Amino acid sequence: MVETEDDVRQALLTGHKGRQPAPLVAVEPPAPIPAASQPAAARSAVPFRPTVRPPVAVLTVFDDGKTDGESIRIRDHRFIIGRTEGDLRIPLDGRISARHVELTYQVVGGLHRWVVTDLQSTHGMFVRVSRTALADKAEFLVGNGRYLFDAPRADAGPTVDHVANEAGFSETHDLDEGASPFRPAAVTELIGKEIGNRALLVKNEYWIGSDPACPICRPDDPFCEPRHVRLYRGGSRGGWHAEHHKTPNGLWLRMPQITVESVAQFQIGEQRFQLRVK
Secondary structure, rough: OOOHHHHHHHHHHOOOOOOOOOOOOOOOOOOOOOHOOOOOOOOOOOOOOOOOOOOOEEEEEOOOOOEEEEEEEEOEEEEEOOOOOOOOEOOOOOOOOOOOOEEEEEEOEEEEEEEEOOOOOOOEEEEEEEEEEOOOOOOEOOOOEEEEOOOOOOOOOOHHHHOOOOOOOEEEEEOOOOOOOOEEEEEEEEEEOEEEEEEEEEOOEEEEEOOOOOOOEOOOOOOOOOOEEEEEEEEEEEEEEEEEOOOOOOOEEOOOEEEEEEEEEEEEEEEEEEEEEE
């Protein structure tokens, strides 16, 4: 008799799968098993799972404002998410391109992994990170804000103190900062297709947050913590980094591609996802 779903569920809960068949009568007694080869008497079987085929990746489409949502098991080698095309379509999000990202299955060195690739979309793909080095032209999300990082000029280091001490210097400047070829690093807010405030990074540390004391302040952003993201200069080469400390809404870095061997979260348009490889 074929087991019902309730039968299987009950079997998993009790450790017994359905009815046990009647014992077979052996024609000959089996040869004794050496003591060293006998399994531990207390050991019980684990739930079945495939041992030859690759594990199934699970894509979670987060519900708005939630940490869970719809789960989609990806059983093929590729999976496309887009606004009007693909295996998962989200037509109501105008910031998602027609074909936005592609998830592909790979085996490298015997390890199963998935690769998420931005298909040259207009608004890009952002990956949740706890800490990251900031390369020139890096884009990242903080709360409801989007920022662009400009690395300093190669010879800007020796001139930072001079720039900071100029009469009338303000940390927030327009894009035209004068004819000087020496510029420190800068962070610019991107507002749609427009450019917002630009902050020159002449100190070694800055905070982005809703607290008015933060040099880069987002006072009206409901998704931004009082001290949300720390920008700091450090490391052997004195490069700039960004990090957040377990904020609910996180820090999201624009990336063209991400390799997932365990779990990762990414955002396209205003939709957030999680990909888990089990």
